[in-house]
Amino acid sequence: MNVHEFQAKQLFGQFGIPVPRGKEITSPEAGLAWAAELNTPVFVVKAQIHAGGRGKAGGVKITKDKAAVPGLVKELIGKTLVTHQTGPKGREVRRLLVEEGAAIAKELYVSIVVDRDSGWPVFIASTEGGMEIEEVAAHTPEKIIREAIDPAVGFQGYNGRNIAFALGLPAMEPAVVNPFIQMMGNLYRMFMEKNAAMVEINPLVITSDKKLIALDGKVSFDDSALFRHADVQQMRDLHEEEPLEIEAGENNLNYVKLDGNIGCMVNGAGLAMATMDVIKLAGSEPANFLDVGGGATKETVAAGFRILLKDPNVKGIFINIFGGIVRCERIAHGVIEAAKEVKINVPLVVRLQGTNAEEGRKLLAESGLKLEVADDLWEAAQKIVKLTGKAA
Ligand code: GDP
Numbered sequence: 577m578n579v580h581e582f583q584a585k586q587l588f589g590q591f592g593i594p595v596p597r598g599k600e601i602t603s604p605e606a607g608l609a610w611a612a613e614l615n616t617p618v619f620v621v622k623a624q625i626h627a628g629g630r631g632k633a634g635g636v637k638i639t640k641d642k643a644a645v646p647g648l649v650k651e652l653i654g655k656t657l658v659t660h661q662t663g664p665k666g667r668e669v670r671r672l673l674v675e676e677g678a679a680i681a682k683e684l685y686v687s688i689v690v691d692r693d694s695g696w697p698v699f700i701a702s703t704e705g706g707m708e709i710e711e712v713a714a715h716t717p718e719k720i721i722r723e724a725i726d727p728a729v730g731f732q733g734y735n736g737r738n739i740a741f742a743l744g745l746p747a748m749e750p751a752v753v754n755p756f757i758q759m760m761g762n763l764y765r766m767f768m769e770k771n772a773a774m775v776e777i778n779p780l781v782i783t784s785d786k787k788l789i790a791l792d793g794k795v796s797f798d799d800s801a802l803f804r805h806a807d808v809q810q811m812r813d814l815h816e817e818e819p820l821e822i823e824a825g826e827n828n829l830n831y832v833k834l835d836g837n838i839g840c841m842v843n844g845a846g847l848a849m850a851t852m853d854v855i856k857l858a859g860s861e862p863a864n865f866l867d868v869g870g871g872a873t874k875e876t877v878a879a880g881f882r883i884l885l886k887d888p889n890v891k892g893i894f895i896n897i898f899g900g901i902v903r904c905e906r907i908a909h910g911v912i913e914a915a916k917e918v919k920i921n922v923p924l925v926v927r928l929q930g931t932n933a934e935e936g937r938k939l940l941a942e943s944g945l946k947l948e949v950a951d952d953l954w955e956a957a958q959k960i961v962k963l964t965g966k967a968a
């Protein structure tokens with residue numbers, strides 16, 4: 577789960593990481609009142625969407641004029657912001673952050689992610705803050721610093737010093753070295769205590785009066801640990817999420833919407849990944865990832881159909897089931913029953929393999945449903961690609 581910048585900054589504040597004074601604002605009137613209360617030389621009005629690149633897309637406005645704040649709020653609220661992370665459709669801005677401006681002397685980059693190879697949290701840092709870190713990594717990889725933290729030992733002072741020295745902070749601004757090391761410790765504590773999957777500060781700025789401030793914040797959380805964090809759950813913004821993914825979640829389905837036109841219903845995440853690969857290999861694109869889980873029932877299959885068919889891009893459905901724990905004739909019954917409930921108006925190819933596959937295929941073939949049955953994965957993929965109008 578992702579949260580907005582203003583929410584990330586609330587958490588930073590709780591963990592002793594300095595942030596500008598700011599408040600979530602959703603109307604010009606509230607903007608006016610808050611600007612008066614803030615009473616600062618520079619005001620920053622920032623669009624709150626779950627995507628970066630807002631600065632370049634016009635989603636960050638800076639003014640010295642208190643009276644201009646309500647106008648900027650009015651300008652941004654309701655606007656659709658297209659950034660390099662939103663896709664061409666963009667995101668509607670519904671919430672803003674209005675905060676005091678900072679006098680920036682230097683912009684740094686800091687984040688913590690989990691390194692897949694070691695399984696350890698790793699700090700990523702760079703002196704090239706403010707801009708897209710992907711660009712820095714691609715063109716000047718030597719400017720990316722890594723510091724892995726042994727979770728059994730936790731963050732130690734030397735970890736902080738390693739990062740500070742690798743960034744050249746002592747030469748850049750000696751006054752911020754110790755606060756920086758302390759801040760990295762706080763960031764690590766937040767990452768662990770809140771079960772984050774990623775925390776990022778970009779930019780982390782050194783101000784002209786030698787202070788460190790987190791000027792932007794991005795946090796994503798491990799969904800499997802959300803039950804431990806009622807405060808984080810409350811930060812969820814459903815407007816920022818894919819409606820079909822929300823519906824899938826309510827039905828305990830693992831669904832991720834993609835851009836292709838072949839809807840996939842598969843049991844098991846690994847098989848679902850393989851199914852997406854084989855669709856691509858056959859010359860088309862999957863419309864989604866959908867894992868109905870090991871114990872697929874009539875209900876889960878029906879919910880799966882409903883969700884797949886709500887995506888207007890779906891021109892065909894490919895069901896790929898391996899009967900390991902679940903028996904294929906049960907799945908076949910599930911498909912037949914579900915098809916009675918949900919009108920399927922696109923071509924359907926079903927591939928069954930594993931326990932009682934023969935029986936399952938027979939049930940489907942005799943069901944009177946308009947579908948094609950296959951036992952071979954490659955054959956099935958070529959069939960559905962052909963039926964949806966693309967050359968295999
Ligand atoms: P992002 O583009 O979505 O990552 O949004 P950011 O919050 O990182 O803002 C983009 C850029 O706006 C930053 O890198 C800064 O250069 C600039 N910016 C944001 N807040 C301030 C501020 O308080 N003062 C000044 N001078 N610039 C700011």
Ligand code: MN
Pocket residue numbers: 628629706778779792
């Ligand atoms: Mn940023």
